[in-house]
Amino acid sequence: MQNNTIGIVGAGKLGITLAQLARKAGYEVYISGSRDPSKIELSVQVLAPGAHAVTTSEVARVSDIVVLAMPLGKFHLLKPEDFVDILVIDAMNYWWEVDGPRSDSVAEGMTSSEAVQLHLPQARIVKALNHMGYHDLHDETRPAVTPERKAIAVAGDNKADIDTVSRLIDALGFDALNIGALSNGSLLEPGHPAFGANVTMHKLARLTS
Numbered sequence: 001m002q003n004n005t006i007g008i009v010g011a012g013k014l015g016i017t018l019a020q021l022a023r024k025a026g027y028e029v030y031i032s033g034s035r036d037p038s039k040i041e042l043s044v045q046v047l048a049p050g051a052h053a054v055t056t057s058e059v060a061r062v063s064d065i066v067v068l069a070m071p072l073g074k075f076h077l078l079k080p081e082d083f084v085d086i087l088v089i090d091a092m093n094y095w096w097e098v099d100g101p102r103s104d105s106v107a108e109g110m111t112s113s114e115a116v117q118l119h120l121p122q123a124r125i126v127k128a129l130n131h132m133g134y135h136d137l138h139d140e141t142r143p144a145v146t147p148e149r150k151a152i153a154v155a156g157d158n159k160a161d162i163d164t165v166s167r168l169i170d171a172l173g174f175d176a177l178n179i180g181a182l183s184n185g186s187l188l189e190p191g192h193p194a195f196g197a198n199v200t201m202h203k204l205a206r207l208t209s
């Protein structure tokens, strides 16, 4: 596994921004929307040159790491059989205006990432890239060890996967803050202090403690 091919499911504000950052960092990028790839091909070509518009099944088939950047309320449309033994970054948030009642997507007492894990039982879910707005993601990339470099939190149950995602985040231009188990992803959800955070590692650690 080289981890040099990034897949993105969702070609909206977040998906396209991540495609831009990943291309800039030298990754091969495959991206899908909800419909035929031809519907997003031109915008992908213009906004993230070099990224490939494909179906979601193709994204999962060819990518080392897949980022979910689609509305949370639609994750049940993903085919579990497409996501077998794949490292998946859940960058989605529950947003009632878009997703309807939370209980339609996420069972009581669960984090949204745990619900995604339940739907994709053979994927390895890591929560990351969800708490910073797409405009900040776009504007705030900095080389490693730059003073005041901004940080992105990562939650997951497998140390090796957290490390892999942390290296990706570093390559995209941010420090990565390991906040532990996937269940700690609740600390990054809307309504919690770290949601929307565009801050340094030190400050993010305080917001997630």
Ligand SMILES: NC(=O)c1ccc[n+]([C@@H]2O[C@H](COP(=O)([O-])OP(=O)(O)OC[C@H]3O[C@@H](n4cnc5c(N)ncnc54)[C@H](OP(=O)(O)O)[C@@H]3O)[C@@H](O)[C@H]2O)c1
Residues within 6 Å of the ligand: 009, 010, 011, 012, 013, 014, 015, 032, 033, 034, 035, 056, 068, 069, 070, 071, 072, 074, 077, 078, 091, 092, 093, 094, 095, 129, 130, 131, 132, 133, 134, 135
């Ligand atoms: N916007 C941000 O700053 C930001 C930051 C961090 C995290 N997030 C999270 O990222 C997710 C996407 O947000 P966004 O702002 O990028 O939304 P958006 O601009 O509305 O884009 C959503 C994208 O998801 C696609 N999509 C919908 N259903 C799909 C499906 N079944 N399969 C594949 N793709 C599907 C849409 O395609 P169609 O247009 O074809 O329907 C669209 O390209 C949300 O969960 C959000 O909370 C957003």
